[in-house]
Amino acid sequence: MPVGRERSGVTTSVTSVRRGEKQPVSQAREVPADSAQVGTKLPVLREIDNIEALSKEYGIMREDVELIALNASAMTTDLPLRRVRFKIALSSRPDDIFYLGIPVLKTNTPFHGSSTEKKLYFNGKEFAAVIDFENDTCDTSYFRRNDTVLVLNTNSRSTCSGCAFCATLRQVATDQDQIKTPEQLEAYVSRLFGTSEELAAVRPHFHRPTMTPSANSFSNLHQLTLVTGCFGSEEAALADLLMVNRYFKAHGFKGTLLYIGGEIRSEAALKKVREEVDRPYFALTLEAFTRRNKIMRPEKAALTLDGAVDLLRKTKDMGIEGGFTYIVGLDPLKDIAEGMERFAGEVTRFPMIQIFQPHWEEQKGIRTPEAVNLKYYLDARKIVEDAFRGTGLRPETWQNYRSLWYFTYDGKELNEQRI
Numbered sequence: 001m002p003v004g005r006e007r008s009g010v011t012t013s014v015t016s017v018r019r020g021e022k023q024p025v026s027q028a029r030e031v032p033a034d035s036a037q038v039g040t041k042l043p044v045l046r047e048i049d050n051i052e053a054l055s056k057e058y059g060i061m062r063e064d065v066e067l068i069a070l071n072a073s074a075m076t077t078d079l080p081l082r083r084v085r086f087k088i089a090l091s092s093r094p095d096d097i098f099y100l101g102i103p104v105l106k107t108n109t110p111f112h113g114s115s116t117e118k119k120l121y122f123n124g125k126e127f128a129a130v131i132d133f134e135n136d137t138c139d140t141s142y143f144r145r146n147d148t149v150l151v152l153n154t155n156s157r158s159t160c161s162g163c164a165f166c167a168t169l170r171q172v173a174t175d176q177d178q179i180k181t182p183e184q185l186e187a188y189v190s191r192l193f194g195t196s197e198e199l200a201a202v203r204p205h206f207h208r209p210t211m212t213p214s215a216n217s218f219s220n221l222h223q224l225t226l227v228t229g230c231f232g233s234e235e236a237a238l239a240d241l242l243m244v245n246r247y248f249k250a251h252g253f254k255g256t257l258l259y260i261g262g263e264i265r266s267e268a269a270l271k272k273v274r275e276e277v278d279r280p281y282f283a284l285t286l287e288a289f290t291r292r293n294k295i296m297r298p299e300k301a302a303l304t305l306d307g308a309v310d311l312l313r314k315t316k317d318m319g320i321e322g323g324f325t326y327i328v329g330l331d332p333l334k335d336i337a338e339g340m341e342r343f344a345g346e347v348t349r350f351p352m353i354q355i356f357q358p359h360w361e362e363q364k365g366i367r368t369p370e371a372v373n374l375k376y377y378l379d380a381r382k383i384v385e386d387a388f389r390g391t392g393l394r395p396e397t398w399q400n401y402r403s404l405w406y407f408t409y410d411g412k413e414l415n416e417q418r419i
């Protein structure tokens, strides 16, 4: 959202932050006292005290249950922030580091993060070590997969609105620079790579060793991910994708270009993508199987479930990899089962399934009633595993910081890159 703009009755004014620069925690904006931030009214997952029993009942290792519970419950913290992101090492598995982004509540959650002690507590008991607490800002770019995946938000996603579940409403916008032309893209990328050591001081997780764009600068980049919010037209979304692809290809990029969206749908546009992009991958922003017209902005809901199936078939035929994004917490379990069964046979990539994180009272209202119980998420996890068994597809932990899976998937260990 633009600097100083007000949305949903929540003042979002911030000191202008240049593109790519994250605010250090010490400079983070304070949450206004009259903020609409959720407090006592948000239901807490009541069975959270019973993690051990749930772990046994579902045959899921305790640590996975703990991380799902943290994601679904949010946390309190001594930091004046609305969302925090951080690396986490559970006390029981200190060598395994994950990355999370969690809403901050004022109360009514058993999880508490202490920035001074760098610890996370669960009902007052030490639960995990925390590394690099940061304000979870909405950024123009960041890295994942050990700095081998660059995520680009070229369209200032923070200015996008209309989906009832969207978390950018609670993030400080640091994605305000213009990237509409190849020259602007070049200037941004040069600045990002040329000053990354300086940026690393304030954004320790999302940095990359200093590098100046040259003929083969990006030959080691595994993936470019476009996460932009809606453009409002296929034409604009396609133009952006092609611009990014041309620039990075000209600098040696040979990896996968992942487009997360649903606006590029026509045969002509898909053909153009196939002609120019070496390794395209479309993750369609399905988000939910029910109430799509009610909880999503029209451009997004315009991609119906039938339309998504059709599009996934088309992309597959054309050699474009296909998957989708989905938010667990919005649909009843029976609809999750039907939807996952339906789509499991249509995709070539495991869907990016994120746990719904309500940030304020209205968002709480769109959560499906079943989802105030931790069992809902564990049931959903089983449903997805059942639907995708036999496909050979598995979640990529580094690609999803609000996942249903951390150490295991369908009874087998997940050992791939985690952050």
Ligand code: SF4
Pocket: 157, 160, 161, 162, 163, 165, 166, 167, 168, 228, 229, 230, 297, 300
């Ligand atoms: S499309 Fe919806 S979820 Fe995505 S940025 Fe826009 S409002 Fe948020």
